[in-house]
Amino acid sequence: MARPIIELKNLSKIFATSEGELAALNGVDAQIYSGEIFGIIGMSGAGKSTLVRCINFLEKPTGGTVIFDGQDLSKLSQKELGRVRQSMGMIFQQFNLLMQRSVLSNVCFPLEIANVPKKDAVKRAYELLEIVGLADKAKAYPSQLSGGQKQRVAIARALATNPKVLLCDEATSALDPSTTASILSLLKEINKKFGITIVVITHEMSVIEEICNRVAIIDEGLIAEIGDVEEIFAKPKSKAAKKLVFPESKYIEQFVGEKCCRIIFDGRSSFEPVIANMILECKEAVNIMFADTKDIDGKAFGQIVIQLPDDERAAAKIMNYLTSKGLTVEEVLQND
Amino acid sequence: MIEVIAKGFFESLYMTLVSTFIAYALGLPLGTVLVVTDKDGIFPIPWLNSVLGVIINLLRSVPFLILLIVLLPFTRWIVGTTIGSTATIVPLVVASAPFIARLVESSLKEVDKGVIEAAQSMGASPMEIIYKVMLPEARPSLILGCAIAITTILSYSAMAGIVAGGGLGDIAIKYGYYRYQNDIMLITVAILVLIVQLFQEIGMKIAKISDKRI
Numbered sequence: 278m279a280r281p282i283i284e285l286k287n288l289s290k291i292f293a294t295s296e297g298e299l300a301a302l303n304g305v306d307a308q309i310y311s312g313e314i315f316g317i318i319g320m321s322g323a324g325k326s327t328l329v330r331c332i333n334f335l336e337k338p339t340g341g342t343v344i345f346d347g348q349d350l351s352k353l354s355q356k357e358l359g360r361v362r363q364s365m366g367m368i369f370q371q372f373n374l375l376m377q378r379s380v381l382s383n384v385c386f387p388l389e390i391a392n393v394p395k396k397d398a399v400k401r402a403y404e405l406l407e408i409v410g411l412a413d414k415a416k417a418y419p420s421q422l423s424g425g426q427k428q429r430v431a432i433a434r435a436l437a438t439n440p441k442v443l444l445c446d447e448a449t450s451a452l453d454p455s456t457t458a459s460i461l462s463l464l465k466e467i468n469k470k471f472g473i474t475i476v477v478i479t480h481e482m483s484v485i486e487e488i489c490n491r492v493a494i495i496d497e498g499l500i501a502e503i504g505d506v507e508e509i510f511a512k513p514k515s516k517a518a519k520k521l522v523f524p525e526s527k528y529i530e531q532f533v534g535e536k537c538c539r540i541i542f543d544g545r546s547s548f549e550p551v552i553a554n555m556i557l558e559c560k561e562a563v564n565i566m567f568a569d570t571k572d573i574d575g576k577a578f579g580q581i582v583i584q585l586p587d588d589e590r591a592a593a594k595i596m597n598y599l600t601s602k603g604l605t606v607e608e609v610l611q612n613d
Numbered sequence: 614m615i616e617v618i619a620k621g622f623f624e625s626l627y628m629t630l631v632s633t634f635i636a637y638a639l640g641l642p643l644g645t646v647l648v649v650t651d652k653d654g655i656f657p658i659p660w661l662n663s664v665l666g667v668i669i670n671l672l673r674s675v676p677f678l679i680l681l682i683v684l685l686p687f688t689r690w691i692v693g694t695t696i697g698s699t700a701t702i703v704p705l706v707v708a709s710a711p712f713i714a715r716l717v718e719s720s721l722k723e724v725d726k727g728v729i730e731a732a733q734s735m736g737a738s739p740m741e742i743i744y745k746v747m748l749p750e751a752r753p754s755l756i757l758g759c760a761i762a763i764t765t766i767l768s769y770s771a772m773a774g775i776v777a778g779g780g781l782g783d784i785a786i787k788y789g790y791y792r793y794q795n796d797i798m799l800i801t802v803a804i805l806v807l808i809v810q811l812f813q814e815i816g817m818k819i820a821k822i823s824d825k826r827i
């Protein structure tokens with residue numbers, strides 16, 4: 278995880294629309310390392326699609342640079358760009374398969390573009406369909422497949438030319454939760470097995486949790502926060518990150534002044550019933566005002582807001598207990 | 614009499630099919646260029662797009678009968694005569710090529726933008742996108758368009774009877790209009806109706822069979 282395969286430097290994109298200029302990206306800086314699964318998350322309209330389309334130059338940035346594998350993409354001719362794109366696969370929310378071609382022929386398509394002889398292409402296509410578990414559907418047409426199967430074909434197709442990077446723009450957003458899980462585990466497997474760097478664009482926190490190593494939070498065309506997924510989940514700093522990690526945090530603000538405290542689970546403690554143990558130990562009742570915790574790889578992440586007893590001593594006892602368990606405890610303050 | 618009608622039938626068929634073929638040779642690339650050079654197309658050339666659009670609209674706004682007459686000198690220059698079915702092919706092509714260009718344009722515009730984008734993300738050139746994505750993906754719609762084009766050209770060809778253009782229309786006018794033989798006119802019209810039906814049906818069948826979406 279040392280070498281950046283994609284470097285974005287001060288990337289900006291301004292669209293000229295009929296209502297004037299629209300800045301979709303306002304100077305994005307990011308490095309994506311070889312072999313990692315990198316997430317880009319943000320609300321709808323934040324500029325995620327524009328960003329990912331700038332990475333393979335489907336959209337020409339209006340400012341800044343994209344460096345892929347050491348090459349500045351803006352310096353390439355159209356033909357060279359075509360070749361570079363063959364080392365960047367891409368999958369989409371709507372799958373975008375060729376509806377008049379069979380599954381096999383869809384997977385062969387990028388190989389045709391890359392001038393691979395037909396026989397080799399067919400052989401490679403069968404290998405890929407095997408990997409995504411659809412070898413038996415080679416002769417079927419996309420319209421005969423389910424959404425999850427279509428995305429698998431799209432993944433096979435995107436991998437055909439042995440790309441170094443796989444760009445996924447909301448690849449699971451059109452799928453139901455269990456299909457989403459199976460596609461995500463396929464992506465994870467591909468990342469592990471072939472060492473392909475994966476860039477995952479999504480508006481769903483759960484997708485990031487599930488497969489990403491690092492994440493960038495994008496808001497209004499800017500990276501609000503970037504870092505390890507665990508870190509950002511535990512201690513979101515920016516407003517955009519807080520909104521994504523604690524979507525209901527507005528609700529918490531109304532507890533202010535009622536002697537509430539927030540217990541933060543930052544992954545250092547294991548996923549055990551802390552509150553239940555605390556009540557048993559301290560023999561004091563508390564009110565749980567809000568709880569949003571997640572179990573990631575057996576570690577607890579998230580927050581619980583509890584209302585402390587009015588008795589000062591009892592409250593102190595509880596605070597002491599929690600701190601002794603290695604948890605971060607803070608009083609809920611205004612504007613938090 | 615049957616021989617006359619049979620001759621007219623084959624002349625009509627000949628004019629229609631040859632004209633359709635030549636008109637597609639012009640209209641298919643023209644329609645493709647219209648889509649590709651559009652400002653949202655895969656190879657935008659706005660000025661070319663506008664110029665072609667205006668020329669096509671001009672040609673399409675001239676009624677066929679007028680075009681037929683205006684083109685007489687041009688037809689004579691190309692074919693050497695202005696009467697008979699071969700001569701009629703010239704105005705038929707001029708009238709239908711722009712129409713076909715518009716048909717092709719609307720078929721190609723139906724192709725999912727996402728699929729084109731996927732092809733671009735694989736490094737496909739504009740030419741490859743035209744040949745490997747746009748035309749094949751639009752195939753069923755193009756075939757339906759072709760059925761519409763053939764039937765329209767057939768009905769245009771019948772109008773050419775006014776200037777002795779040969780075919781069934783010519784017979785209908787000669788016998789029905791000039792000699793008051795209404796029965797012959799009715800027979801020729803009935804045959805024309807049948808041909809239109811036939812081409813339309815065949816076109817729809819082929820389009821349906823070739824469409825892999827259902």
Ligand SMILES: Nc1ncnc2c1ncn2[C@@H]1O[C@H](COP(=O)(O)OP(=O)(O)O)[C@@H](O)[C@H]1O
Pocket residue numbers: 292293294299300301319320321322323324325326327328
């Ligand atoms: N081709 C375009 N022309 C004009 N505006 C665009 C275009 N593409 C995207 N935008 C605008 O840029 C902003 C970011 O869009 P997008 O990158 O699609 O967001 P996201 O994928 O995060 O939902 C939006 O306000 C959108 O309307």
Ligand SMILES: [Mg+2]
Pocket residue numbers: 325326327447
């Ligand atoms: Mg998007």
